[in-house]
Amino acid sequence: xxxxxxxxxxxxxxxxxxxxxxxxxxxxxxxxxxxxxxxxxxxxxxxxxxxxxxxxxxxxxxxxxxxxxxxxxxxxxxxxxxxxxxxxxxxxxxxxxxxxxxxxxxxxxxxxxxxxxxxxxxxxxxxxxxxxxxxxxxxxxxxxxxxxxxxxxxxxxxxxxxxxxxxxxxxxxxxxxxxxxxxxxxxxxxxxxxxxxxxxxxxxxxxxxxxxxxxxxxxxxxxxxxxxxxxxxxxxxxxxxxxxxxxxxxxxxxxxxxxxxxxxxxxxxxxxxxxxxxxxxxxxxxxxxxxxxxxxxxxxxxxxxxxxxxxxxxxxxxxxxxxxxxxxxxxxxxxxxxxxxxxxxxxxxxxxxxxxxxxxxxxxxxxxxxxx
Numbered sequence: 184x185x186x187x188x189x190x191x192x193x194x195x196x197x198x199x200x201x202x203x204x205x206x207x208x209x210x211x212x213x214x215x216x217x218x219x220x221x222x223x224x225x226x227x228x229x230x231x232x233x234x235x236x237x238x239x240x241x242x243x244x245x246x247x248x249x250x251x252x253x254x255x256x257x258x259x260x261x262x263x264x265x266x267x268x269x270x271x272x273x274x275x276x277x278x279x280x281x282x283x284x285x286x287x288x289x290x291x292x293x294x295x296x297x298x299x300x301x302x303x304x305x306x307x308x309x310x311x312x313x314x315x316x317x318x319x320x321x322x323x324x325x326x327x328x329x330x331x332x333x334x335x336x337x338x339x340x341x342x343x344x345x346x347x348x349x350x351x352x353x354x355x356x357x358x359x360x361x362x363x364x365x366x367x368x369x370x371x372x373x374x375x376x377x378x379x380x381x382x383x384x385x386x387x388x389x390x391x392x393x394x395x396x397x398x399x400x401x402x403x404x405x406x407x408x409x410x411x412x413x414x415x416x417x418x419x420x421x422x423x424x425x426x427x428x429x430x431x432x433x434x435x436x437x438x439x440x441x442x443x444x445x446x447x448x449x450x451x452x453x454x455x456x457x458x459x460x461x462x463x464x465x466x467x468x469x470x471x472x473x474x475x476x477x478x479x480x481x482x483x484x485x486x487x488x489x490x491x492x493x494x495x496x497x498x499x500x501x502x503x504x505x506x507x508x509x510x511x512x513x514x515x516x517x518x519x520x521x522x523x524x525x526x527x528x529x530x531x532x533x534x535x536x537x538x539x540x541x542x543x544x545x546x547x548x549x550x551x552x553x554x555x
Contacts, residue, residue, distance in 0.1 A: 250408050250429070251458045255512055257428040258460075261505035264424060267483045268468075268502040270510045274475035279517045290443030295327050297334040298444055302393035305441065305450050306344045307337055309384075309392040312437040313376045313416060316553050319465065320368040332361030346390035349381025372553050376416040383413045396441065396450050403438040403453040410434040419554040423501045430504055432462040432555045439529045457525065461511045461532040463504035464555040465547040466539035473545065476510050487548050495552045503548055504555075511535070 262270050291298065297307045311333055318324045336343045343360070352360070354370045357377065367373055388394040395413070399406035411417050417434040420427055439459060445451025461467060469487075471477040479487070483499050493500045511531050518526045539545050 249404055249458065250431075251404050251460060253429045254431055254460050254508065257426065258430075258505040258508040258512075260426060261423050261428055261502060262509040265498075265502040265506055267480045267499045268506040269478040270506050270513065271476060271478050272513070274477075275510060275513050275517060278474050278476060279514055279521060282518065290440070290446070293327065295331040295334065296444065297337050300445070300449070302391060302450075303337070303341065303344075304444060305393040305396055306391065307333060308440045308444065309380060309395070309437060310344050310349065310377070312433050312440060313380050313414070314373050315433060315436065316555050317368050317551060319547070319549055320551070321365075324363070324368070328361065328363065332363070335362065336360045346381045346385040349377050350385070351381075352377050369551065369553060376414075376553065379414055379416050387413060393450060399453075401452050401454050403435075403442070403456050404458050406438045406441075406453070407431060407434045407459075410437060416553060421496050421501045423498065423505070428501055428505055430463055430508070430554070432464060435459050436462050439532075442529070456529065457527055460508050460528045461535070462555075463507045464536075465549070466545070467511075467532065467535045468503045468507045469545050469547040470535045470539040470542075471507055471510055473542075476514070477506060487546055490546075490549060492549050492551065495550050495554075500548070500550050 262268075290296070296311075298304050311330060314329055314333075315326065318326060318329075333344075342348060352374055354366065354374050357370070357374055358364070358367060361367075384390050384392060384395070388398075395409065396406060399409055411431065411434050414434075417431075417437075419430045419432050419434070421430070422428070438453065438456075439462070441451040442453055442456050443451070447453070447456070468477060472479060483493075483503075486493060486499075493503075511528060515526055515528055515531060518524075539547070
């Protein structure tokens, strides 16, 4: 694929004839009211922990505002005030006019993911999405290594992702698990997040991510909120010009991965999958910029071209991610108007990400972050 200039991705966006899986963040908005009732899941027994008290898996009945609306609203707020990144309406219309059909989304077209159509797949996906961030500091490392490495580990030992095991991994053991010979980027953080997942699964969900999913009532929005409530490492938000901005990449990708893996059935059945936004990362903003949907300031463009780092939480970094979300929401709306059919942000996200990873010359921003 040729990847230089405005028309560089036209061969991709004119056809929509390939499928892809995107690596997969979300956090419960601080200050939002959530009412959680703790009762047993159907058929599940209370697990006593001591004479002082008991511990059981929560069945979480949510009463909350749609937190994905917070993602859309805060991203739109950033886009209306951004100075380093601009959403180009003419660019959006040009791309949408070139689209011939809505893409068909398939999951795991490369065969790199573990799938057994049961609870172990859910466990695998939560571990995968807990570790799915910041590959770029090691030029040889990518998402495929993570997904396939975890798959091989689970095929070799079905207990590898048991909650008690997750709490004990060290950096060298994680490397061995993935078959990686040198320290991973942000390795200490990856180990910490593994421990966090294991501890919280054991504390509240009898060690099983499938119980976590069963709490959400077939709602992707509830699942994202529940993940962010229980796992601080998924709480992806920033403050921009004095206002909190919600992005939630990895928690959203967990829901999207379940939906894709289980083909919208069983653990992947969500009545509100259309509530998810794109998962703002490194690749999607770069693809949108190539397509002419996003415009960068000269200073930001120079930093990216020079492979300079952009600090987490800086105006530039927040604008790159929030403007990407807002731009794709506008694309989605325009596609619906023109075609009369609904397209999911999850589908657009997969398409954009696949376009980018196939383009070896694509230059993306570089930020050290556990969120993407």
